[in-house]
Amino acid sequence: MGLGRLLDWKRRPERATYERDRVGDAERWDERDVLFSRTDLHRRYGIDSEEACEYYERHPEHLEYDTKIGTDYGLGSKAGVDAPMYRVSFATAARLAAESFVDGEPAAERVELTPERATAKIKAFARLMGANLVGTGPLRQEWVYSHVGRAIGPVGDQSERGAPVDISHHTNAISFGLQMDYRLIQSAPDFPTLVATAEGYGRGAWVAVTVADYIRRHGYSARAHHVYNYHVISVPVAVDCGLGELSRAGFLITKELGLGLRLATVTTDMPLEHDGPVDIGAQSFCERCKLCAEKCPSEAIPKGEKTEYNGIMKWKLDEEKCYRFWQAVGTDCSLCMVNCPWTKPPTWIHRLMATVAGIPGPHQSFMVWADRVFYHRGRPWGRPEYMEDRS
Ligand code: SF4
Ligand code: SF4
Numbered sequence: 001m002g003l004g005r006l007l008d009w010k011r012r013p014e015r016a017t018y019e020r021d022r023v024g025d026a027e028r029w030d031e032r033d034v035l036f037s038r039t040d041l042h043r044r045y046g047i048d049s050e051e052a053c054e055y056y057e058r059h060p061e062h063l064e065y066d067t068k069i070g071t072d073y074g075l076g077s078k079a080g081v082d083a084p085m086y087r088v089s090f091a092t093a094a095r096l097a098a099e100s101f102v103d104g105e106p107a108a109e110r111v112e113l114t115p116e117r118a119t120a121k122i123k124a125f126a127r128l129m130g131a132n133l134v135g136t137g138p139l140r141q142e143w144v145y146s147h148v149g150r151a152i153g154p155v156g157d158q159s160e161r162g163a164p165v166d167i168s169h170h171t172n173a174i175s176f177g178l179q180m181d182y183r184l185i186q187s188a189p190d191f192p193t194l195v196a197t198a199e200g201y202g203r204g205a206w207v208a209v210t211v212a213d214y215i216r217r218h219g220y221s222a223r224a225h226h227v228y229n230y231h232v233i234s235v236p237v238a239v240d241c242g243l244g245e246l247s248r249a250g251f252l253i254t255k256e257l258g259l260g261l262r263l264a265t266v267t268t269d270m271p272l273e274h275d276g277p278v279d280i281g282a283q284s285f286c287e288r289c290k291l292c293a294e295k296c297p298s299e300a301i302p303k304g305e306k307t308e309y310n311g312i313m314k315w316k317l318d319e320e321k322c323y324r325f326w327q328a329v330g331t332d333c334s335l336c337m338v339n340c341p342w343t344k345p346p347t348w349i350h351r352l353m354a355t356v357a358g359i360p361g362p363h364q365s366f367m368v369w370a371d372r373v374f375y376h377r378g379r380p381w382g383r384p385e386y387m388e389d390r391s
Contacts, residue, residue: 007351010255010358016239016277018246024311026142029233031149032162033059035319038066040150041161051161065320069327077330078191082387085195089202090227096205097153097228102212110219118218119273125214126176129207131264133177133256135241135275139170139267143233143240152228165231167223170267172274174211175234175241177254177261178204180337182345185260186381188334189297189325197262197332201227204264212266220270227264234263242275248286248293249301249336250317255280255354258343259292259336281358282342286315289368291376292336298325301336338380341371 031037032055045051047067056063079086096102113121123134144165151161184196208224215222225232235252239245243263244254253259255278293301300321306313326332337343341357344350357367383389 003348007348007355009355010242011279011281012242012276013279014276016236016245017279017283018236018239018312018314020283021306021313022311023308023313026311028142028144028146029310030147031145031165031230032147033062034149035323037149038062039069040152042066042070044151069323079194079331080388082191082195085387086191086198089195089198093198093202093205093227094152095154096209096224096226097159098157099153099159099229100157101209102224102226102229103222104213104216106216106221107219113218115271115273118270122174122211122215122272126174126207126211129210130178130203131176131207132179132261133175133243133254135175135177135238135243136272137173137175137237137241137274137276139167139173139232139237140240141168143236144168145231145233148231150228150230159229159231167231167267169221169269170223172268172270172272173232173237173241174266174268174272175238175243176204176207176211176264176266177238177243177252177257178207178264179257180260180262182260183381183384185334185338185343187383188338188380189329189331190380190383191331192383192387193334194331197334200262201264204262208264208266212268215266215268215270218270220268222266222268222270225265225267227262230265232265232267234265237265238263239277242278244278245280245282246314247282247340248290248315249340250315253280253282253286253340253342255342255358256346256351259340260338260343279358280354281360281364284360285342285357285364285368288365289341289371291339291341291368291372295335295339296322297333297335298322300325339376341368341375 126134148159148163151158178200180196180200184192205226208226212222212224244252247253290303293303298321300318302315309316
């Protein structure tokens with residue numbers, strides 16, 4: 001095996017690693033229960049609105065927390081004159097959340113392609129549009145939201161909050177990984193990491209809507225799912241598409257980018273070849289490594305064992321604790337991301353280390369120790385020269 005192939009090597013098991021931890025069926029989630037959908041409910045309708053009353057009658061357990069956090073994302077309060085650096089990316093993503101962008105009628109005539117050829121073309125096109133990672137897999141309906149929660153986008157061209165989601169005719173998914181700027185996330189938890197987050201989501205929106213449109217022009221149904229208009233839960237779909245695994249930090253971990261990426265998705269009825277899931281050794285590595293949990297200022301990441309959540313044993317992130325810290329610090333945080341040993345620039349030495357780290361065994365504990373010793377001094381980095389310093 002040549003060095004390049006060794007560096008890119010990944011185990012491809014038949015079933016995703018979360019399947020080993022499955023203890024029951026997963027129920028479809030209602031997107032209205034997602035934290036950002038709840039803040040949008042307040043922002044759009046108000047805490048005393050009919051919509052809010054209806055929601056909290058069904059979910060009184062969220063009322064106290066949601067009342068406290070209110071409508072204020074708390075993000076960007078440290079941004080000052082540089083606020084447009086993150087707002088433009090989110091504003092573009094919001095425009096691209098219009099139903100007319102994420103979905104549409106397929107062309108009347110179908111272009112006949114083999115699944116292999118179609119997949120190769122779509123992957124190449126997605127990379128051309130700006131995706132760093134692309135994977136394909138089956139769309140499992142358990143990862144499709146039951147109802148729309150967020151309805152962001154131009155008025156009159158939005159998804160309807162509370163509408164049932166039905167994309168049962170979509171059998172395939174394409175998952176995109178968007179690398180976050182390594183320099184900017186090293187400032188965590190300061191404003192530049194918010195710029196990196198927004199840029200990743202903005203590019204993800206662009207990639208997803210262009211790829212979905214590309215597929216529709218071949219005569220197949222296709223829908224984009226991105227930061228402001230999801231009908232699927234992007235992390236487990238990305239796992240099924242072979243981008244990475246579930247991590248202790250609660251989100252996707254990849255061999256190439258660690259935790260330092262954002263996701264977008266396209267679902268379709270176009271026949272595609274599946275990459276299949278990967279086993280990059282993250283489950284046994286995360287068992288030994290607790291760096292993200294130790295560095296998390298809000299104790300949102302569990303330090304202990306996996307627990308059952310919706311039919312799967314997993315490390316469950318406490319989003320409410322995490323988000324409260326974002327509000328307190330005035331930006332999204334990313335400390336878990338930058339402290340993860342897998343979040344490194346893709347130099348050959350780091351790629352080699354990731355390959356070795358992916359083989360389960362006691363050497364993984366040594367690698368965690370070495371990462372603590374050699375990488376976790378002197379953080380965070382300051383702001384880059386082109387941003388104003390408001391520290
Ligand atoms: S983003 Fe920050 S607060 Fe949230 S889980 Fe990661 S380290 Fe904790
Ligand atoms: S910091 Fe360690 S425990 Fe957390 S996600 Fe990364 S490898 Fe897993």
